[in-house]
Amino acid sequence: MMKLTTSSRARLYALTCLATVIWFVQSITQAEADGTLFSWSSIIFLLCLTVVIGYTGYSAVKDWNVPDPASTQQDDGSKDTDR
Numbered sequence: 001m002m003k004l005t006t007s008s009r010a011r012l013y014a015l016t017c018l019a020t021v022i023w024f025v026q027s028i029t030q031a032e033a034d035g036t037l038f039s040w041s042s043i044i045f046l047l048c049l050t051v052v053i054g055y056t057g058y059s060a061v062k063d064w065n066v067p068d069p070a071s072t073q074q075d076d077g078s079k080d081t082d083r
Contacts, residue, residue, distance in 0.1 A: 027045065
């Protein structure tokens, strides 16, 4: 089984959020064009997309700057000072 690192999971959440935002905008423009923007099915669908955008966006931001345990191998206090 493949295990995702924290940074790769954050990138996946960000990509999912971006794709859902594009889907949200496309759905609004299509629903407005055919006159079904204020139907119950469109409202519920757009509300569900909003929840997905909020969750994936929050998860991406939360995990974006968390260091991965595997990538922090210099725990002895030494720093690379290549200048």
